[in-house]
Amino acid sequence: MRTAPTILHLDMDAFYASAEQAAKPSLRGKAVVVGGLGPRGVVATASYEARKFGVHSAMPMGQARRLAPHAAYLVPRFRLYREISEQVMELLGALSPLVEPLSLDEAFVDLEAGEAAWDAASAEAVGWRLRADIRRVTGLTGSVGLAASKMLAKIGSEEAKPDGLVLIRPGTERALLGPRSVRILPGVGPATADHLRRAGIQTVEEIAGAGEDELVRLLGKAHGSHLYEMALARDERPVVAERDSKSVSVEDTYDVDIHDRVRVRMEVRRLAGRCVERLRAAERSGRTVVLKVRRYDFSTLTRSETLRGPTDDPGVVREAAARLLEGVDTTGGVRLLGVGVSGLADFTQEDLFAQFAAAEEAAAEELEGDAGSVESVEAAEPEPTPVERKWLAGHDVRHAEFGAGWVQGSGLGRVTVRFETPYAEVPGRVRTFRVDDPELEPAEPLPLVEGAEEAQVGSSSAPATLPNVTSGD
Ligand SMILES: [Mg+2]
Numbered sequence: 001m002r003t004a005p006t007i008l009h010l011d012m013d014a015f016y017a018s019a020e021q022a023a024k025p026s027l028r029g030k031a032v033v034v035g036g037l038g039p040r041g042v043v044a045t046a047s048y049e050a051r052k053f054g055v056h057s058a059m060p061m062g063q064a065r066r067l068a069p070h071a072a073y074l075v076p077r078f079r080l081y082r083e084i085s086e087q088v089m090e091l092l093g094a095l096s097p098l099v100e101p102l103s104l105d106e107a108f109v110d111l112e113a114g115e116a117a118w119d120a121a122s123a124e125a126v127g128w129r130l131r132a133d134i135r136r137v138t139g140l141t142g143s144v145g146l147a148a149s150k151m152l153a154k155i156g157s158e159e160a161k162p163d164g165l166v167l168i169r170p171g172t173e174r175a176l177l178g179p180r181s182v183r184i185l186p187g188v189g190p191a192t193a194d195h196l197r198r199a200g201i202q203t204v205e206e207i208a209g210a211g212e213d214e215l216v217r218l219l220g221k222a223h224g225s226h227l228y229e230m231a232l233a234r235d236e237r238p239v240v241a242e243r244d245s246k247s248v249s250v251e252d253t254y255d256v257d258i259h260d261r262v263r264v265r266m267e268v269r270r271l272a273g274r275c276v277e278r279l280r281a282a283e284r285s286g287r288t289v290v291l292k293v294r295r296y297d298f299s300t301l302t303r304s305e306t307l308r309g310p311t312d313d314p315g316v317v318r319e320a321a322a323r324l325l326e327g328v329d330t331t332g333g334v335r336l337l338g339v340g341v342s343g344l345a346d347f348t349q350e351d352l353f354a355q356f357a358a359a360e361e362a363a364a365e366e367l368e369g370d371a372g373s374v375e376s377v378e379a380a381e382p383e384p385t386p387v388e389r390k391w392l393a394g395h396d397v398r399h400a401e402f403g404a405g406w407v408q409g410s411g412l413g414r415v416t417v418r419f420e421t422p423y424a425e426v427p428g429r430v431r432t433f434r435v436d437d438p439e440l441e442p443a444e445p446l447p448l449v450e451g452a453e454e455a456q457v458g459s460s461s462a463p464a465t466l467p468n469v470t471s472g473d
Contacts, residue, residue: 001236002148004119005167006112008127009145009153010092012105012134013162016081017047020074020394022139022448024406025420026427031055031071033064036255037393040296040333044076044253048162058298074394076255080445081105084138091133095126098239105142108150110239120146120169127165139422139448147173149235151186173233178205185230192219192227207231248282249290249340250274257296257333264334268325271339272318284344285310289320292338293328300336301328306343317341391415391435396446400439402431404446410435423450 012018016034021027031050035043041061053068065073085104092099092107096114101107117123127144134142141163145156148170155177160166168176182188182196182204199218201207207215208231216224229235250271258264268291279286290304303324311317321339391397391410397417398404405419408430415435420428433440 001170001234002112003170004112004117004123005146005148005153005170006110006117006119006123007147007150007153007239008095008109008111008123008130009147009150009157010088010107010109010130010134010142011145011154011157011161012088012140012142014045014047014051015084015105015140016045016076017050018140019077019081019084019448020072021047023080023422023446024394024418025422025424026418027072031068032074033061033068033071034074034076034394035061035064036257037061037073037075038256040257041255042298042335044255046071072394075392077395077445078255080448083445084140084448087137088134088142091130091137095130098241100239100241108153108239113239120167124165124167127167131163131165137449149173149233150237150239151230151235152176152233154186155184174205174208177231177233178203178208180204182207185227187223187230188227192223195219204231246344247286247290247340247342248275248279248284248344249292249338249342250278251292251336251338253294253336254334257335258337259331259333261330264330264337265322265325267337268321268339269318271337272321273314275339275341276312276314276317279312279341279344285312286341287311287343288341289317289324290338290340290342291321291324291328292336292340293325293330293334294336295330296333296335298335303327304342310343396443398441398443399431399433399437402429404443415440422446422448 017032020032020034021030029049030047031053032047033043033050033055034045035041043055043057043059043061043064045057046055046064050064050068050071053071055064055068055071061073064071081104088105089099089101089107092109095116096109096111098110098113099107111117111123111126117126123146127146131142131144134140143157143160143162144165145153145158145160145168146165147153147156147168152168152173156166156168177184180203181193182202183193185204195218196202196207199210201210207227212225212228215228218224219227252267252271258267287310288304288306290302292300292302294300305320305324307316307320317339391407393407393409395407396404397407399417399419402417402419404421405417405428408416408418410416413435414432416430416432417440418428418430
């Protein structure tokens with residue numbers, strides 16, 4: 001393990017909910033819940049105000065509504081979140097060539113590889129500057145953990161939340177982890193914690209004290225050994241940039257479960273296409289195609305198929321992903337789909353797949369035709385056609401007379417709109433219209449920071465101006 005805390009973990013604070021509060025002045029300081037609002041909907045993110053009522057991500061929406069009946073309930077605006085994510089990832093990319101994104105709002109950065117930091121002081125300075133840059137460019141806050149390993153850096157950012165920075169000095173890891181609940185270790189959920197508790201193990205130092213043999217006896221070889229290593233704060237995993245990784249994958253979470261089998265097939269084909277785009281951008285090819293399906297009940301399946309040789313051909317990957325999907329039951333609804341390619345190589349054995357060529361081209365052309373419509377459904381944006389338009393709670397609209405606003409609610413042929421923009425200081429006015437009002441139209445999300453597109457990336461402001469600062473020293 002390295003001797004300086006130069007692995008950085010960034011995690012944006014309550015990302016979707018914070019973006020909605022920044023966009024909607026009337027929701028600032030209020031309980032906001034973003035997620036699927038249908039009968040089987042699940043919370044994606046809850047604002048800190050909503051968390052005080054016990055609402056948390058992955059909770060069924062019905063339960064959230066019972067706990068926090070007065071919270072604002074909004075449908076995610078993935079297009080906006082992706083745009084913000086790109087701004088954040090660009091700032092991270094300026095620090096190091098080794099950036100490993102874990103999701104839209106979370107990533108590891110190897111500061112040493114980017115020569116951005118070499119010891120605790122320089123790493124901490126980079127962390128502060130990054131947080132200030134993120135705030136300036138996106139208008140949102142992110143928390144930073146700095147440590148000598150990925151595991152501790154991630155624990156650090158969790159401890160720093162919200163809007164903070166925690167640096168864990170090498171050598172102090174075991175003292176920090178020792179008295180904490182076993183739940184602080186990654187991968188220890190309620191079931192494992194319960195199992196350990198019945199064996200008399202509740203803290204991390206009790207895991208270390210029990211010894212590896214006992215852990216293996218309790219949890220099996222792989223899980224037991226891994227947990228023992230983590231309890232000793234041993235984590236040698238490197239930060240891996242996509243181009244160096246062993247696999248490339250893309251996935252999408254849907255705000256509304258997909259039940260329609262035809263739609264599921266279309267989504268899988270589209271994801272396969274996107275996956276190959278990334279594979280090609282990295283100038284790689286791969287042998288194993290992986291399909292990931294998370295169902296309505298959060299059970300997650302992965303299926304894989306290994307080809308005779310590596311490929312970067314969209315038709316081949318699509319065909320394989322489609323075959324894998326045929327073996328998966330999706331009747332209850334699908335929450336997340338992913339397609340990946342692993343077993344990467346730097347070359348392609350194209351001739352192995354010559355026989356597929358004609359079929360692939362036909363499939364590719366077919367896909368181009370429907371890609372646009374699928375993309376808009378996936379992003380849960382209102383359809384531009386008046387007959388189909390849906391007024392989803394939280395989504396953007398524009399009224400010919402009153403200007404920009406967002407849907408506060410709809411039903412019984414009426415839609416209630418609050419007219420306000422991210423740049424206002426005070427809540428805007430509310431008006432109600434008929435759902436077919438010709439003056440009301442769905443609109444694109446406004447950037448959270450006015451003129452953000454022109455903002456310069458890379459300058460910094462003084463750490464002392466930031467609120468709620470913590471330090472792990
Ligand atoms: Mg986050």
